[in-house]
Amino acid sequence: MSLLELDGVKVHFPVKRGVLFDRVVGHVHAVDGVSLKVEAGQTYGLVGESGCGKTTLGRAVLRLVDITEGEVVLDGTDLAKLPDEEMRRFRRRLQMVFQDPLGSLNPRQNIESILTEGMLAHGIGASQEERREKIKAILAKVGLPANALSRYPHEFSGGQRQRIGIARALVLEPDVIICDEPVSALDVSIQAQVINLLEELQEELGLTYLVIAHDLAVVRHISDVIGVMYLGALVEEAPSDALYAEPKHPYTKALMSAVPVPDPEVEDRRERILLTGDLPSPANPPTGCRFHTRCPWVQETLCATERPQLTDVGGGHRVACHYAAEIAAGTLTRTMGDVVPAAREEIADAEVPAQPEAPEAEKAAEEPTSAEDADKAAKAEETETAETAETGETAETAERGETAETAETAETAETAEKAEKAEETEKAEKPA
């Protein structure tokens, strides 16, 4: 049996109308029947474009949202059916690392306090001294100096804050860590460091990861198995190498064709598959195959009427497409969408404007390695600090009154809420 198994998981959010929002007029099918297995000591990468339901699936595993249907089985126990009290104990074994490390760390608490909170909630460590020693050991593992204990989140760079987020999960000795977009808020040069750290920790501690990301390049190297999600469902799943060598679902083919070839010496001969139209609303998903409204190979028969199931095509490769075999054999005619030469040629021909030098403050904020560097970074981030304190206050205000659960903050709904709030603010700031 796998360490974590999801079987037919559905999360449908009610859409409410009326003066008191008491009339349910429909449902958002955020997750619509996902089954997958995460093996102990391995990494399952879940990819898909924004809004396809990745985050909701991660939250469903932790029971931070209600599961409408299906099973989430951790080490033989179905979490979906556990009473709340028992679920609270199970949460230690399932930890989450969030996209926005700043939004998920309370700016009023120093690092020792942040890391101690969850340990106290789960009765880890006989004394504060014992907990401190454990925290110091974990800080060393994630590459942070011991003097980080008495510092506050704003004193660290983005990459270091993510290391704190990882340390917070690790002190609870979890079986599975769900990493939700763990590096997408970080500078590209820092992303690889954090991904490498996750890999090293996995090797050393035998951790199991479910990594959620919209970026295929992020999950590629870290994942043993990759699942591709579209509109609440998995459309393809395969061992990482097999998926990259030969994507079989039209949606995966389109996603892959947009990933740039990393080596500039290698000529990119691939064709780019351009999808037409936007992601349909999960409140009103298309009939039949969810992807048929945008599929370049859509056929008149079956596609709009029958929903394809994930089918094993050999080598642990599963595909949900009625015509996967014909597409692979090249015998199916494309019916819509554009296929254009690789992006590289277009880029090579285009005039690239000179990039302005990064401001000194930004440079200084990049991943300091010593305490001295951390000081410099802290100064560089002074402006950011003012903003942080504000966000923190908002999050804290929302926290009050939940004393019993406060200690669980580190890994549960509260943290998720903070992260969500920060994300919402971010989304509101960024035009669509």
Ligand SMILES: Nc1ncnc2c1ncn2[C@@H]1O[C@H](COP(=O)(O)OP(=O)(O)OP(=O)(O)O)[C@@H](O)[C@H]1O
């Ligand atoms: N609490 C909620 N109530 C209603 N709809 C929701 C709720 N949470 C998420 N949704 C909707 O469910 C769908 C899936 O959202 P989700 O955040 O899981 O997608 P995602 O793939 O993680 O996207 P992103 O990367 O942008 O977060 C979206 O259409 C979203 O608007």
